[in-house]
Amino acid sequence: MEKNETKLKIKVDNLDLYYGDFQALKEVDMDIEENKVTALIGPSGCGKSTFIRTLNRMNDLIDDVTITGNITYDGTDIYGGYDVIELRKKIGMVFQKPNPFPMSVYDNVAYGPKTHGIKNKAQLDEIVERSLRGAALWEEIKDRLHKPALGISGGQQQRLCIARVLAVEPDVVLMDEPTSALDPISTSRIEDLIDDLKKNYTIVIVTHNMQQAGRISDSTSFFFEGVVIETGPTEEIFFNPRNKKTEDYISGRFG
């Protein structure tokens, strides 16, 4: 009954993805629900990063990529009817390595809104503050807004990148191993942040860290060699996996 109440945000249907001749994703089906954290786990090279990058069409940047199948966001086919710029505004992305632009903290956060045509200084100030507060960075950084973003710590940089995504007011936030380059303290702050963000955003997170997936996600999908082996509520996947491979991976027997 509970499942019927939640709204479906992104629906992936029979997705195949090829890099040239190499098939990286095979017949992937997935439902991503609104205001939930969906974790994608799996060994290196299993296709989870490739998958998350198809959701906001970042794979368009790579030549030789062929995608078949259907991905709908709010009922619209993102490879068909959706404009890529509008799509990326709605589905933001945080990358594995913090990648703030080589400009000031303020300009980093204001970059998205400015790009989308907001010029009013007061409005930008308000967006910057709201986004930084949203990313739990405001209190630490408010006195250093005009310092170079590359000068702040790695954990702060990653939260800045999250704030930068929040500034364009997205609907879905994709996170591709956002904590893999960070120390444990920064990691735990980002995890807390993800828990907060869940209220307003739908989150898809790729992670290598099983405990992390267990801590923060509502549902988990296990990828292996381009195939989704198992998907379901996190507790089920972790404590009661149906598939032998999932069990082996989660218990650390390979991967």
Add this chain to the structure above:
Amino acid sequence: MIISAHTKKTKRQEQIAKGFIWFFVIFTIIILAWIVLYVLFRGFYFRNEVNYDVNDMKEQQIILNEDVEPVVFIVHPGVRLDDLTMQELRTIYTKARKEKWGPYTQQDLRVETFVLPPGTAFTDTVNGFIEGPEEINKFATTAADPQSMIGKVSSTRGAIGYIPASAAEDIGKKVKIASIRRISAVVHPSVKEIVNNVQMQELTPEQLEDIFRGEIENWREVGGIDLPVRPILPPKSLPYSVIHEKILPDGFIPEEVRQTDTLEEFCEAIKTTPGAVGLCFYNNIIETGEGLHIEEIRRVESGMNLTIHYLIEAPARSGAWGGISTIIINTFFLILFTLLFSTPIGVLGAIYLVEYARQGRLVKILRLGTETLAGIPSIVFGLFGSIFFVNMLGLGIGFISATLTVTMMILPTIIRTTEEALKAVPISFREGSLALGATKLQTIARVVIPAASPGILTGIILAVGRTVGETAVLIYTLGSNYELVRGPSSSARVLSLHLYNMFAEAISFDRTFATGAILIFIVLLVNYSTTKMIGRMNRMAGK
């Protein structure tokens, strides 16, 4: 602690390698420093040995005879003159065309001569002194009295005039006193004879002094033949007192120095005494000392080479006179216009190659092409420019042809360095921007180019460096007019070309080195400011 044989061996090898590295490092530094410091030294300081018919003894107040008061020659303060020889003074006043100060001060400035009205004993004596066998030319202006002479000389650029010594006491800084050199050394012809392939060359002022002190007793000691020196002092009458004063300031006269009473006696003594040497006024020798040999005196002239005047004056006489102001401005114009043409094309081309073009075979060929062009000797570009722009397009030798040819030459450099700078921008910056919904153009303009700008700037600076130092291309396309460039088709000269021309035409080594020093300074300045700018950019970016 036991150190194994192998470890010892490796350590020894490392020591030897270190030694080699240090040797080459020091060698390189010495060579570099030597070149730069040598050019800068020669650029700033000149030292030449010049032969004159007169000694380097200067007189400010010139006693002409017992009857009139001494005369003082004055020049406009703008004339950078320290002293004039008597012959030069006479040339200025008597030559049939108007002289310029160039030969004496390297200024491109007309000489305006002034005389006092004839009729008084003083004026007639002085005029006789300055005209010699000729007559004062028609260009001389007459000033009514010494006071108006001072006024006129101080207000006329390039003016020279004379006043009685009594009027010279309160001239202050309105006019400058020009010293005159008129004391020549005369020798008996035997001194200059060639014996056993030896002939005495010119003397230095110090040697002359030593001769009259009795410290040099044989001509052999100053590079001459084996002949005793017989110094003879000039007559004791008033005008010659200055020679006595200058040659023997302490009044000590060795016994072997012969004294004479009149000019005729002096000339006769020189003529009849083998090995004789004496000092006398140049004009007296020309007029009465027929058959006497005037010995040349070698004067060492040294001083500041690269002066502020050299920077701010316009060149004249192929660069022998004046400065290099127009040439410096031409250089900056060439740099400016070359960058104006090449930077947009180069940067946009590189952006296309890196960001837009499909990285296929065409781009590979393009890249190979730019790399090859970047390495081609500039003279080949000069040839191309001279055939294509100058002749085929009919632009003629001039500024526009040169600008376009240099643009062609530096374009590959700018494209290559910009490409590298763009490639060095992490892909994550582009992804970050695109993931926020920015378009490709927005991403390039707002993230990629700012991040790559230090690298792009470095490329532009390399291009500026090439432009400043370029000569071969410009010989065929820019010509050699040293005036300020007036329009696209006007021939011009830039610093490197000026240096080349002055050296090739043997105009002046001192000025060639001064130009070289300026070139070094411009390159230094450009590099320094770029380093500063790049440093600031990196700090802004937080690197």
